[in-house]
Amino acid sequence: MAGLYFHIPFCRRRCTYCDFYFVTNRALIERFLDALEAEVHARADLFCDETISTIYFGGGTPSMLSAKQLDHILSLVQKKFRLDSDLELTLEANPEDLTESLLQDYAHVGINRLSIGTQAFSDEKLKWLSRKHTAAESIVSVERAHRWFKNISIDLIFGTAGETLSDWQRELELAVSLSPEHISAYSLTVEPFTPLSKLIARGKCMRPNDSLQTEMFLLAMEFLESHGFEHYEVSNYARPNFRSRHNSSYWQRIPYVGFGPSAHSFFRQAGNEIRSANQRSLNRYLENPTDAHDLREVLSDLDRFNETVLLSLRQREGLSLELLAKNFNFATSHFETLNQTVADFERDGLLTTEHETIKLTRSGFTLADTIASELFITEHQQHSGAACAS
Numbered sequence: 272m273a274g275l276y277f278h279i280p281f282c283r284r285r286c287t288y289c290d291f292y293f294v295t296n297r298a299l300i301e302r303f304l305d306a307l308e309a310e311v312h313a314r315a316d317l318f319c320d321e322t323i324s325t326i327y328f329g330g331g332t333p334s335m336l337s338a339k340q341l342d343h344i345l346s347l348v349q350k351k352f353r354l355d356s357d358l359e360l361t362l363e364a365n366p367e368d369l370t371e372s373l374l375q376d377y378a379h380v381g382i383n384r385l386s387i388g389t390q391a392f393s394d395e396k397l398k399w400l401s402r403k404h405t406a407a408e409s410i411v412s413v414e415r416a417h418r419w420f421k422n423i424s425i426d427l428i429f430g431t432a433g434e435t436l437s438d439w440q441r442e443l444e445l446a447v448s449l450s451p452e453h454i455s456a457y458s459l460t461v462e463p464f465t466p467l468s469k470l471i472a473r474g475k476c477m478r479p480n481d482s483l484q485t486e487m488f489l490l491a492m493e494f495l496e497s498h499g500f501e502h503y504e505v506s507n508y509a510r511p512n513f514r515s516r517h518n519s520s521y522w523q524r525i526p527y528v529g530f531g532p533s534a535h536s537f538f539r540q541a542g543n544e545i546r547s548a549n550q551r552s553l554n555r556y557l558e559n560p561t562d563a564h565d566l567r568e569v570l571s572d573l574d575r576f577n578e579t580v581l582l583s584l585r586q587r588e589g590l591s592l593e594l595l596a597k598n599f600n601f602a603t604s605h606f607e608t609l610n611q612t613v614a615d616f617e618r619d620g621l622l623t624t625e626h627e628t629i630k631l632t633r634s635g636f637t638l639a640d641t642i643a644s645e646l647f648i649t650e651h652q653q654h655s656g657a658a659c660a661s
């Protein structure tokens with residue numbers, strides 16, 4: 272089982288908080304599609320023994336592509352890969368693009384999961400985020416999409432300047448009333464070098480309030496779970512049987528290959544686990560799409576251990592200490608330290624342990640990455656404790 276990711280690096284304009292890679296020059300779309308085709312031809316052998324169970328078009332703004340352009344990519348994918356009969360095929364779309372006819376065309380070329388970048392249902396908040404669409408377009412796009420898709424996800428952002436807990440509650444109520452199968456709710460983070468970080472540095476914009484964001488996160492978990500959504504990963508909520516299979520495969524360390532500028536891949540080759548990333552610049556990608564790698568890293572045993580801790584803890588199913596002990600042959604002292612740290616977090620109400628599996632509590636989810644990093648083994652500890660992997 273494996274997945275394919277296509278990064279479509281075009282947007283109409285920059286949202287101030289965004290640090291994804293994209294360009295605004297639409298004139299390059301056709302050249303990009305030719306380059307993408309060349310990259311697929313060059314890398315298809317990587318998964319010749321795998322069945323592809325998920326395909327994801329992310330961005331950027333994939334809904335800037337026509338159904339015909341997507342169909343062209345998908346026809347090539349069909350020729351080059353073995354596809355699962357129950358393929359999940361997701362496209363990220365911006366609300367302002369979703370006309371009735373585009374939705375119909377997307378459904379006809381085989382897209383069966385639509386992830387709509389609604390982000391908010393208030394004009395004021397959308398303006399603050401410098402999104403192009405309005406609250407009315409957020410709502411209409413989801414209502415319209417229901418006529419063509421049975422699996423719809425919407426994105427929400429919380430914690431913008433001036434947003435109150437009751438504003439956020441109203442957004443959640445509206446989101447649920449639109450009956451999506453899946454909701455991704457992200458706290459606003461200020462990424463370095465984004466226009467937002469510069470505005471904050473110049474005092475033109477308020478920094479998000481950490482403690483209010485924590486309260487908003489807790490409210491989202493409580494509210495969405497009480498409305499039939501399963502909180503299955505830090506930022507993701509799904510109706511039963513509607514988890515994102517593609518994104519879940521990232522957290523479960525299932526191989527995937529990413530095409531397009533800045534796309535990442537994870538695969539196994541000759542007994543190694545490898546993570547790679549493509550060139551970030553579209554121009555450089557266009558020059559040499561068949562060899563677009565900018566970075567290729569063979570994971571060490573320590574990397575694999577720490578990734579397993581981080582990615583498992585982010586999920587509702589949690590981290591099996593039994594599997595860790597089975598798959599990584601560490602010195603006893605490492606497990607003693609780890610068990611002690613787990614006990615400390617458990618006492619603070621951030622973790623629970625059941626049948627040797629540790630799971631984050633709601634409070635724990637608000638600190639997921641910090642907790643995971645406390646359970647990591649550092650290189651220094653590895654050398655002093657003689658850790659090794661099976």
Ligand code: SF4
Binds near residue numbers: 281282283289330331
């Ligand atoms: S539309 Fe999405 S990818 Fe494009 S700038 Fe806005 S947040 Fe970033």
